[in-house]
Amino acid sequence: MQTSEAPPVPQSMDEKKKEVRSPIWVKLRPIYPFIVILAIWQVAAMQAQGNQGRLFPTVDAIVYRAWELVTGPLFRALAENPNLGLFDQIWKLGESPILLHTLNTAWRLPFSFFIAAIVGTVVGILMGRFAFWESFFVPLLSVLLPIPAIAWTPIVVIWSGIGDQTVIVITAFASFLPIAMAVWTGVKTVNPVWIRAAQSMNADKMTIFRTVVLPGSLPMILSGMRIGLARAWRAGVGAEAFAGIRWGLSAGIFDAQEYLDIAFMMVALGILGLFGFVLEKVLFQPIESRTVIRWGMMEAMGAQDKKV
Amino acid sequence: MVTKISIQNLRKIYDTPERRVHALEGVNLNIEDGEFICLVGLSGCGKTTLLNMLAGFVEITAGTITMDGKTLTQDYDKGVVFQEYALFPWRTARQNVEYGLEIRNVPEEERKRISLDFLRLVRLEEFADFFPHNLSGGMRQRVAVARAMAFDPQILLMDEPFGALDAQTREELQALTVDVWQKTKKTILYVTHNLSEAVYLGNRIVVFVPNPGRIREIVKVDLPRPRDDLAPEFIKLQRHVNDLIRDF
Ligand SMILES: Nc1ncnc2c1ncn2[C@@H]1O[C@H](COP(=O)(O)OP(=O)(O)O)[C@@H](O)[C@H]1O
Ligand SMILES: [Mg+2]
Numbered sequence: 001m002q003t004s005e006a007p008p009v010p011q012s013m014d015e016k017k018k019e020v021r022s023p024i025w026v027k028l029r030p031i032y033p034f035i036v037i038l039a040i041w042q043v044a045a046m047q048a049q050g051n052q053g054r055l056f057p058t059v060d061a062i063v064y065r066a067w068e069l070v071t072g073p074l075f076r077a078l079a080e081n082p083n084l085g086l087f088d089q090i091w092k093l094g095e096s097p098i099l100l101h102t103l104n105t106a107w108r109l110p111f112s113f114f115i116a117a118i119v120g121t122v123v124g125i126l127m128g129r130f131a132f133w134e135s136f137f138v139p140l141l142s143v144l145l146p147i148p149a150i151a152w153t154p155i156v157v158i159w160s161g162i163g164d165q166t167v168i169v170i171t172a173f174a175s176f177l178p179i180a181m182a183v184w185t186g187v188k189t190v191n192p193v194w195i196r197a198a199q200s201m202n203a204d205k206m207t208i209f210r211t212v213v214l215p216g217s218l219p220m221i222l223s224g225m226r227i228g229l230a231r232a233w234r235a236g237v238g239a240e241a242f243a244g245i246r247w248g249l250s251a252g253i254f255d256a257q258e259y260l261d262i263a264f265m266m267v268a269l270g271i272l273g274l275f276g277f278v279l280e281k282v283l284f285q286p287i288e289s290r291t292v293i294r295w296g297m298m299e300a301m302g303a304q305d306k307k308v
Numbered sequence: 309m310v311t312k313i314s315i316q317n318l319r320k321i322y323d324t325p326e327r328r329v330h331a332l333e334g335v336n337l338n339i340e341d342g343e344f345i346c347l348v349g350l351s352g353c354g355k356t357t358l359l360n361m362l363a364g365f366v367e368i369t370a371g372t373i374t375m376d377g378k379t380l381t382q383d384y385d386k387g388v389v390f391q392e393y394a395l396f397p398w399r400t401a402r403q404n405v406e407y408g409l410e411i412r413n414v415p416e417e418e419r420k421r422i423s424l425d426f427l428r429l430v431r432l433e434e435f436a437d438f439f440p441h442n443l444s445g446g447m448r449q450r451v452a453v454a455r456a457m458a459f460d461p462q463i464l465l466m467d468e469p470f471g472a473l474d475a476q477t478r479e480e481l482q483a484l485t486v487d488v489w490q491k492t493k494k495t496i497l498y499v500t501h502n503l504s505e506a507v508y509l510g511n512r513i514v515v516f517v518p519n520p521g522r523i524r525e526i527v528k529v530d531l532p533r534p535r536d537d538l539a540p541e542f543i544k545l546q547r548h549v550n551d552l553i554r555d556f
Contacts, residue, residue: 193394200363200388201408201459211407215398295397296441 057263065263066270069098097252098264102271104247105240108164109275112171113232117225120176124183124224128217129209134184141181149174149231150238157243166243167236174235175228182224186217219292226284233276311377312341312463312495313362318371320357320521330520331357335371337514337523339497344489346510347499349553354521355499359465362497363388375462387456387494389469393448395440401427401451402436408459426454429488446470446477453481453488463495471500482508486533503553507546508535515552525552 038059045058057065074092078084084092093099126133149170156166190213198208240248249268256264292298318335321328332354339345347355360366362373364382373380387408395404405423414422427433430450440448449469456464466485470478482505489496500506506513513527527549531541 193390193392194396196363196365197388197390197394197396197455198407198411199365200386200456200465201411201461202383202385203407203411207411211410212396215396218398291398295439297397299441 055260055262057266062263062266066098066267069264069267070096072096098267098271100247101249101252101268104164105236105249105272106275108167108240108248109171109232109236110279112168112236113175113229115168116172116175116179116228116232119172120179120224120228121183121221123176123180124221125187127180127184128187128213137180138184141177145177145181149177149235150242153239153242162244164245167239167245167248170239170243171232171236175232177228178231179224179228182220182227183217186220186224187213189220190216219297222284222288222292229279229283230276237272310341311338312343312375313337313339313380314372314374314377315339315358316372316374318358318361318373319369320354320361320366321369333520333522335521335523337526339495342493342495344486344496344509344511345498346506346513347497347516348501348503348506348513348549349516349521350518351501352521353516353518355501355516356467357521359467359497359499362386362463363465385459385461387459387461387464389449389452389456389464389466391468391471393440393445393452395448395451395455397440400437400439401432401443401454404440404451405455405458407455408461412459422458423454426458427451429457429491430454430484444477446473446481449473449481450484453485457488457492457494461494463497466496466498468499468501470505471502478505483534485509490533503546503549504537506549507531507542508537513549515549517553527552 042059045056045061048056049058071093073095074089077088077092123133123137127137128134152173153166153170156169160166160169194212194216195208198212203211237250240250241254245251249272253265253268256262256268288298315335315337318332320332321330335358347358349355357366361368362380363386364380375384385408395401396407399407402420402423405426406419409419409422424433424436427436430453432447432450432454435443435447440451443451452469453466456466470481473481485496485498486509498506498509500509507529510529513529515524515527516522517524527545529545531539531545535542537543
C-alpha cells in the first residue's frame with residue numbers, strides 16, 4: 001500500500017541541525033544585556049566615586065573584591081610561610097569566607113530540596129491513589145500553601161534552635177507543598193484513555209501505576225519540582241538570614257550590611273543567581289529534554305507550564 | 309459456525325445525579341468466531357456503550373454477555389482501538405506494541421520479534437523506533453491496531469478508530485484493516501457512523517436506533533472482497549442501511 005502521508009521528520013533531528021549551525025554570537029546573545037547593565041553600572045559608579053566610593057563600588061572593584069574574598073586567606077598564609085604544601089594551600093583556599101558561605105548554601109539547599117522531592121512525591125501519590133489520604137491532605141495543603149514558609153522561621157527557631165536544621169526544615173517544608181500538590185494533580189489527571197488501553201490488555205493496578213500513571217504524570221511532576229525548587233530557593237535564602245546562622249550566602253549578605261560591604265553583597269548575590277541558573281541547566285533541562293520533551297508531552301500542557 | 313459472543317436482553321441505564329439515560333434496551337446479538345461485525349447508528353444510540361460493556365469498562369445494568377459459552381469476565385484478552393490517540397507517548401511504536409506482551413511476561417527476544425511482525429503487518433516497520441508524536445495521525449492508529457493485535461487477544465474492539473482521519477488516509481486504513489482481519493482471523497467489532505465504511509468492512513451490519521438505544525435490524529453483507537464502493541450493489545446496500553438508521 002502506498003502511504004499518502006509524508007513521513008514526518010522527527011523534531012529532534014531538526015533541533016540538532018539548528019544547534020550545529022548556530023554561530024557563536026547567537027549563543028552569546030543572552031549575555032549582552034548583562035554587559036550593558038554592567039557598563040551603565042560602571043559609569044554611574046565612577047561618577048559617584050568622589051563621595052560614595054565604598055557604598056557604590058565600580059565593577060572592577062567588585063571583581064577585585066571577589067578575587068580577594070576567594071584567595072585572601074591563601075595569600076596571607078603564603079606571605080607568612082612561602083613554603084606551604086599543596087594540601088595546606090587548598091586547605092587555606094577553603095577557609096575563604098565566601099567559599100564557606102557558598103558551600104554551606106550549596107549543600108543545604110539541594111539536600112532540603114531532595115527531602116522535599118521525596119516526601120512530596122510520596123504524599124502526592126498517596127493523595128492521588130487513595131481517597132482517604134486525599135481527603136486528609138488536600139484541606140491541610142490548601143491552607144498551608146499560601147503561607148510564605150519564611151513566616152514559620154521564628155517558631156522553628158524556638159523549637160529547633162539556631163542552626164542548619166532550622167534552615168533545612170523551612171526550606172524543605174516550603175518546597176514540599178507545591179511538589180505534593182503537583183504530583184497529586186498529575187496522578188489524578190493522567191489521560192484516562194491510556195489507563196483503559198492498559199486495562200484492556202489486562203495490566204494489574206500496580207503495573208498500570210508503574211507503567212502508565214507515573215510516566216503519564218511526569219510533565220506535571222517535573223513542573224511541580226521546578227516550582228518546588230524555586231520556593232526552596234526563596235525560603236532557604238530567607239531562612240538563612242532570619243534564623244541567625246553564621247554560614248550561608250544570604251547570612252553573609254546580612255552580615256556584610258553591618259560593615260557596608262556592598263562589594264561582598266554583590267558577589268554573593270551573583271553567586272546566588274548563578275546557582276539557580278546552574279540547577280536549571282544541570283538538573284531540569286537534561287531531564288526534560290530526555291523525557292517529556294522527547295515524547296512530545298509538553299505541547300499538551302505547555303502553556304500552563306510556561307506561566308509558572 | 310461457532311458462536312463467540314452471545315448478548316442477551318442487554319440493558320444499560322446511566323444514573324448520574326443530573327439525569328438518567330436509557331442508553332441500551334433489549335439488545336440481542338450472536339457473534340460468530342472470526343466475524344467482522346459493524347455497529348452503526350446515529351450519535352447517542354449506544355454503540356460506544358455496547359463496546360465498553362464488552363470491554364469491561366462499564367457495568368451491565370441487566371442482561372447477559374457470554375463468551376465461548378461462559379459469562380463474560382473482565383479479565384479476558386481484548387484488543388481495543390480507541391477513536392482518540394491512545395498510544396503511550398513515552399514509548400516508541402515498537403515499545404507500544406510490546407506492552408501487552410510485557411504484561412504476559414513474554415521474553416524480550418520474542419517480544420521484539422512479534423512486535424516487529426505486527427508493525428510489518430500495518431506497514432510501519434521502518435518507523436518502529438519513532439515516538440508517537442513524530443508519527444502522523446494515520447500512522448498512530450496503525451500502531452494502535454498493531455498494539456491491539458500483538459498480544460493475541462480473543463476479540464478486537466474498535467470504536468470509530470479512523471474517525472479523526474482525512475478521507476484518503478481513512479480509506480487506506482480500511483483496506484489495511486480488512487487485510488489484517490483476513491490474515492489473523494480475529495473476531496472484530498467495529499463501531500462507525502460512516503455507512504460506506506460499514507458496508508466496506510462488515511460481514512454483518514448491526515443497525516442501532518436511539519431513545520432508548522436498540523437494534524433495529526441486522527443487515528448481512530454478501531458482497532465479495534475486495535469490495536468496490538462504487539458498485540451498484542454496494543450503493544444499494546448503503547442506501548438501505550441509511551434508510552434504516554433514519555426513518556423509524
Ligand atoms: N458515562 C456516561 N454517563 C452518562 N451518560 C452517558 C455516559 N456515556 C454515555 N452516556 C449517554 O448514553 C447515550 C449513548 O451514548 P454512546 O454509547 O456514547 O453513543 P454512541 O457511541 O452511539 O454515540 C448517550 O445519550 C450518552 O449521552
Ligand atoms: Mg461513540
